[in-house]
Amino acid sequence: MRRAAIAALVEDERVHRDLYLSESLFALEQKHFFANTWNYVGHASQVSNAGDYISLDIAGRPLVMVRHDDGSVRVLYNRCAHKGTPLVTERSGNTGRFFRCPYHAWTYRLDGSLRAVPLASGYDGTGFDPAAAGQGMQAPGGVAMHGDFVFAKINPGGPDFASYFGEALASIDNLVDRSPVGRLRIEGAPLRTLIRCNWKTYLENINDTVHPLSTHESATTAAGNVWQGRAADAPKPMAIEQILPFGAGHDFFDRMGGRVLPNGHSVLGTAFSIHSGYTALPEYEQAMREAHGAARATEILQHSPQNALCYPSLALKGSPQAIRVIRPLAADRTVVEAWSFRVEGAPDLLFERSVTYNRLAFSPMSVVAHDDMHLFQGIQKSLRAEGNEWVSLHRGFRAGELATPTLDVNGTNEMLMRNQFRAWVKFMTLDMDA
Ligand code: FES
Ligand SMILES: [Fe+2]
Numbered sequence: 234m235r236r237a238a239i240a241a242l243v244e245d246e247r248v249h250r251d252l253y254l255s256e257s258l259f260a261l262e263q264k265h266f267f268a269n270t271w272n273y274v275g276h277a278s279q280v281s282n283a284g285d286y287i288s289l290d291i292a293g294r295p296l297v298m299v300r301h302d303d304g305s306v307r308v309l310y311n312r313c314a315h316k317g318t319p320l321v322t323e324r325s326g327n328t329g330r331f332f333r334c335p336y337h338a339w340t341y342r343l344d345g346s347l348r349a350v351p352l353a354s355g356y357d358g359t360g361f362d363p364a365a366a367g368q369g370m371q372a373p374g375g376v377a378m379h380g381d382f383v384f385a386k387i388n389p390g391g392p393d394f395a396s397y398f399g400e401a402l403a404s405i406d407n408l409v410d411r412s413p414v415g416r417l418r419i420e421g422a423p424l425r426t427l428i429r430c431n432w433k434t435y436l437e438n439i440n441d442t443v444h445p446l447s448t449h450e451s452a453t454t455a456a457g458n459v460w461q462g463r464a465a466d467a468p469k470p471m472a473i474e475q476i477l478p479f480g481a482g483h484d485f486f487d488r489m490g491g492r493v494l495p496n497g498h499s500v501l502g503t504a505f506s507i508h509s510g511y512t513a514l515p516e517y518e519q520a521m522r523e524a525h526g527a528a529r530a531t532e533i534l535q536h537s538p539q540n541a542l543c544y545p546s547l548a549l550k551g552s553p554q555a556i557r558v559i560r561p562l563a564a565d566r567t568v569v570e571a572w573s574f575r576v577e578g579a580p581d582l583l584f585e586r587s588v589t590y591n592r593l594a595f596s597p598m599s600v601v602a603h604d605d606m607h608l609f610q611g612i613q614k615s616l617r618a619e620g621n622e623w624v625s626l627h628r629g630f631r632a633g634e635l636a637t638p639t640l641d642v643n644g645t646n647e648m649l650m651r652n653q654f655r656a657w658v659k660f661m662t663l664d665m666d667a
Pocket of ligand 2: 444601
C-alpha cells in the first residue's frame with residue numbers, strides 16, 4: 234500500500250473502518266507505524282537487580298529489558314544469534330550473570346555481547362567471528378529513558394525521543410513528583426486483559442468523555458443507590474469515592490478540558506477530573522510541601538488529569554498512581570495491562586487507591602471495564618455492516634484546528650481522538666515511498 238492510499242483512509246473528521254478491521258493494514262502497522270513510534274517498554278523498578286529482566290513484544294518484535302551488572306538498563310532483542318531461539322521465555326525473571334540459550338547453550342553477557350559458544354573449535358576456519366556485532370543480542374533502533382520510564386523505537390530513523398514526546402513527558406513528571414522523594418516503584422503484577430477489539434478503539438476511549446454516563450450507568454447507579462441519603466460530607470468508602478464521579482453529568486466532562494499535543498499525545502482533564510475530589514491526606518500534603526515547596530506541591534497535587542496519553546502505548550493517571558499499557562496483537566486483539574505504582578515516601582493509602590482503582594475500573598472483573606469491552610468487541614463486529622464505511626470523529630471539529638499542533642479544547646471535543654489519527658498517518662507513512 235502506498236502513502237496516498239494510507240492517507241485516504243483518514244479524513245479530517247472521520248476515519249475508514251479498514252483501520253479497525255483489516256489484518257493486512259495491521260501487518261503494515263507493525264512494519265511501519267509501531268516501528269516508527271516510541272513505545273513504552275517498562276519501568277526500571279521492574280528490573281531492580283543485575284540480571285532481572287522482563288520480556289515483551291513491540292511492533293511484533295520480541296524484546297527483553299534487563300538490568301546490566303554495571304547498573305544500567307538495557308533493551309535487547311530476545312533472539313539467539315545462532316538459530317533465532319528466544320533467550321528468555323518467561324514474562325519476567327532473573328537470568329543470573331548471563332543469558333543462556335535453551336537450544337545449544339550459547340551464552341550472552343547482559344549487554345547482549347556473545348560470551349561463549351560450546352565446542353568453539355568447531356568454528357575454526359569457518360569465518361564465524363564471535364566478536365562481530367551480528368553474533369550478539371541486537372538492540373532496537375532507539376532506547377531512551379525518562380527517569381525510570383523506559384521506551385524503545387524499532388526503527389533507527391524518525392524523531393528522537395525528546396522531540397517525539399515533547400510536553401507529553403510532563404505527565405510522567407507529574408506522576409513521579411507525587412513522591413516526596415521522587416521515586417516510584419511498580420508493585421505486583423498487572424491486571425492483564427485480552428480484548429477482542431482493535432487497539433485504536435481502546436485508545437479513542439481513553440479520551441472519550443461522552444460515554445461514561447451511558448456506558449457505565451449500571452455501576453454509577455448502583456454506587457449511587459448504596460450511598461443514597463448520606464450527608465454530602467460523610468466520609469466515603471474508597472470504592473464509592475472512585476465510582477460515583479463516573480456518573481457526573483456531560484457538563485462536568487465538558488468543563489474538565491483537554492490539551493492536544495503533537496504526535497498523537499494528549500492530556501484529558503486539564504482543569505479537573507473524576508480523580509480531583511479524593512479525600513485530602515494532610516500528612517502526605519505536608520510531606521509534599523516540605524519536599525517541593527508550598528506552591529509547587531499545590532501545583533503537582535491539583536494537576537490530576539483523567540488520562541494523559543503518551544501515544545500509542547501508554548496512558549497515565551497521576552492520581553491514582555496507575556498506568557495502562559496497550560499492546561496490540563492483531564487487528565481484532567489487544568492486550569491492556571493496568572499497573573499500580575507505590576509512591577515512595579507517601580502513605581500506603583495511595584497505593585491502595587491505585588490498586589482499588591485498577592480493580593474497579595480496568596480489571597476483567599471490574600464494574601467499569603467490562604461495559605467498555607462489551608461495546609468494543611461489538612464494534613469490531615458491527616463495523617462490518619454495509620451502508621456506512623466510516624467512523625465519525627466530528628464532535629467539536631473546526632477546519633482551522635489542523636494548523637495548530639498544540640491546542641486547549643473542551644473535555645468532550647473529539648479533537649483528542651482526531652489528533653491520534655493524524656499521528657497515525659504521519660508514523661505509518663514516515664518510511665514509505667510516496
Ligand atoms: S539457537 Fe541458540 S544456541 Fe543454538
Ligand atoms: Fe469506559
